[in-house]
Amino acid sequence: MKNLADILELDGPAGPPTERMLQILTEACRLFATRGFDGVSVRDIAQECGISKATLYHHFPDKDAILRPLVMGITRSLHQRVLRAIPAEAEPAEKLRAFMVESARFFEEYRWAFIVSSTVFWTDPQARQRRQRIEWRDRHEALLRIILEEGVQRGAFRIEDIGMAGRLVLGALNWMPKWYDPKGPLPASAIAEQFYDVLLAGVGARPDVITI
């Protein structure tokens, strides 16, 4: 995982996060991703960091306070990074490609946090910063929808239901964590490129073109 501090916004009233806090967040993130939030005890996190549980509670008020910045940071940063990666003047197809590739790249860099974020979205009916998180996610989905709509209007895309097309794209990308192997032959960005190719041209052969 790249520097986890980049995606966090802990530098509020308490100043920038300390080295120890980052260590706790990093270890907790990896544990949450592999065993789930409820499957990891505060003792586990402390032990993994080589400190006592009481020390951990010196840096964080409660268990939720460890999870929250991870989920929140990932949701926000994903959108911001993808948004920044999309060239303003490009063709819609190129924008879609940028959206998909940058999403995959982000996933690869912050894999554990990405997994935590996407699993927590489920089993969390109430509070945990839900509103603000959903706001970012909606903004992200809106960005994709705008790209697709622009493509349709400019004649680059041919889409019946934009919402459904968007969900197909996001589904393929968001499902990646479940099977992606960082030691595999292809980086996530290359996989996203392939997805893009299939998505744009379809898998169906085009006899009408071939037989001209």
Place this chain on the structure above:
Amino acid sequence: MKNLADILELDGPAGPPTERMLQILTEACRLFATRGFDGVSVRDIAQECGISKATLYHHFPDKDAILRPLVMGITRSLHQRVLRAIPAEAEPAEKLRAFMVESARFFEEYRWAFIVSSTVFWTDPQARQRRQRIEWRDRHEALLRIILEEGVQRGAFRIEDIGMAGRLVLGALNWMPKWYDPKGPLPASAIAEQFYDVLLAGVGARPDVITI
């Protein structure tokens, strides 16, 4: 949820599952899907069924024994149902369509169990019947791969990397539980049809065809 008994294989040495066991499985399934396995206590399940915890343990040896048939049954039944829904003599494209639509239909019928199964796959590093479950999943993925390969060989599909194309398809389908609303306008099968259309023809406009 349709009759949960259809997907279970509890009728082993102990005979067919009793009404009470089915009730426990049904309620537990719904709770697991919404709050996660670790987020649901045995007390919760018992209370939801209107029985005491001791009574629940009279019907199941432990908590895992409630989860196991759900996850196992879904994984196995999904494959079997989809396999049966694919016509042997059809074109590859029609087979792919049947694969996707039947998967969606199955998800819609056994929505809670489907969600439980797909979430449990994560946070479960060890035992819980992992080997047998993965066997069914692999068989399912192999089925899709065979369809795609046949399509390529018969000139119906134009695919660079079959594994990646398959993962795109499965990703879109498996992600559905996260956003699908059973009270929405479209049934899951109709959504799968749309996915199929996009997948086959792609979203890119085809000026080469239009300008003939």
Place this chain on the structure above:
DNA sequence: GGCACCCAACCGATCGGTCGGTCGGGCCGC
């Protein structure tokens, strides 16, 4: 001395699971 950091020991609550016992309906010998 004061502050940030750290710890062993402890707290009440809740976890998965067990125990001894109650209840009611079928089934037997008579």
Place this chain on the structure above:
DNA sequence: GCGGCCCGACCGACCGATCGGTTGGGTGCC
């Protein structure tokens, strides 16, 4: 028909373990 018996379904009370979180007291650096 009927007392005695059995047994599956059920329950309240309890178990040790572990949960998230707290307390009070160190230790070392400014």
